[in-house]
Amino acid sequence: MPELPEVETIRKQLNKEVAGLLITDIWTDVPKMVKPSQKEILKRTKGQKVTAVERRGKLLIFRLSGKENLVLHLRLSGQLFLHKPNDSRDPFLHVIIKLSNGRELRFNDQRKFGYVGLVESDEELSKIVAGYGPEPFKDLNPDNFATAVRKSGRKIKVLLLDQKTISGVGNIYANEALWLAKIHPEAKSSSLSDSQVKDLYQAVLKVLEDGIRLGGATIADEKYRNLYGDRGHYEDVVRVYQRKGQPCPRCGTKIEYLQVGQRGTFICPKEQVI
DNA sequence: ATTTACACCTGCTTGC
DNA sequence: TGCAAGCAGGTGTAAA
Numbered sequence: 001m002p003e004l005p006e007v008e009t010i011r012k013q014l015n016k017e018v019a020g021l022l023i024t025d026i027w028t029d030v031p032k033m034v035k036p037s038q039k040e041i042l043k044r045t046k047g048q049k050v051t052a053v054e055r056r057g058k059l060l061i062f063r064l065s066g067k068e069n070l071v072l073h074l075r076l077s078g079q080l081f082l083h084k085p086n087d088s089r090d091p092f093l094h095v096i097i098k099l100s101n102g103r104e105l106r107f108n109d110q111r112k113f114g115y116v117g118l119v120e121s122d123e124e125l126s127k128i129v130a131g132y133g134p135e136p137f138k139d140l141n142p143d144n145f146a147t148a149v150r151k152s153g154r155k156i157k158v159l160l161l162d163q164k165t166i167s168g169v170g171n172i173y174a175n176e177a178l179w180l181a182k183i184h185p186e187a188k189s190s191s192l193s194d195s196q197v198k199d200l201y202q203a204v205l206k207v208l209e210d211g212i213r214l215g216g217a218t219i220a221d222e223k224y225r226n227l228y229g230d231r232g233h234y235e236d237v238v239r240v241y242q243r244k245g246q247p248c249p250r251c252g253t254k255i256e257y258l259q260v261g262q263r264g265t266f267i268c269p270k271e272q273v274i
Numbered sequence: 275a276t277t278t279a280c281a282c283c284t285g286c287t288t289g290c
Numbered sequence: 291t292g293c294a295a296g297c298a299g300g301t302g303t304a305a306a
């Protein structure tokens with residue numbers, strides 16, 4: 001569920017609440033969610049201080065006082081909450097990172113796709129980060145965006161969702177950006193005009209910026225919550241995502257649903273044409 | 275090399 | 291009502 005704005009919202013809260021604390025224990029009931037293993041990760045990080053919480057794309061990065069780092073990915077259904085030990089447990093609670101102030105960082109994940117991973121060194125972390133495309137608001141610019149779009153023969157929406165193209169764009173924000181730029185998600189990337197590429201670049205930044213400003217999107221299954229359990233508010237300004245049959249906010253045409261690259265996709269069929 | 279299809283899991287919603 | 295099919299905010303990997 002979480003995309004860049006949701007992860008960034010959680011990151012800021014983690015950096016405020018967790019940085020400065022020591023890791024005292026790590027628990028899991030789903031071994032594959034803790035890599036390489038609960039035993040190894042605990043041995044290597046117990047007693048270390050979390051010095052900062054960073055992010056690349058949708059990946060959370062816990063910088064530690066020693067040479068190791070921890071990475072955490074929420075994938076589709078992960079949630080992160082801060083709790084007291086006696087608080088009731090969510091049925092999908094699968095990983096707990098216990099902290100030196102007595103609080104528990106709880107990782108819920110209905111589908112168990114998410115994970116916490118040990119990264120042996122800063123060098124290894126650099127390799128992981130290098131696998132991601134430009135970070136919006138940082139490395140992304142009109143030129144490297146245009147270059148990436150022009151050289152690919154894939155459908156534009158599939159390209160936007162590829163983390164090697166841009167870090168952090170997911171299904172909600174890809175749908176919204178394409179609607180904003182009036183581009184059909186199945187348009188061949190390399191066939192977009194210069195003005196379409198420019199519009200799309202601005203649209204991507206606009207939707208991500210709005211997403212961050214509004215604290216993420218709590219849509220449909222209501223699963224997304226921030227570190228304190230609060231909902232986001234981007235859903236108040238969502239134009240097409242999961243709005244099949246409802247009128248396009250610009251022209252009133254009914255929004256249609258299609259699958260693009262096995263992902264649910266929503267368009268205004270009048271304004272977004274190939 | 276590039277692009278697509280599937281797998282990983284579980285639960286909720288939809289339609290016959 | 292029951293039960294199968296479809297759907298879900300992501301991504302690593304096998305296959306074409």
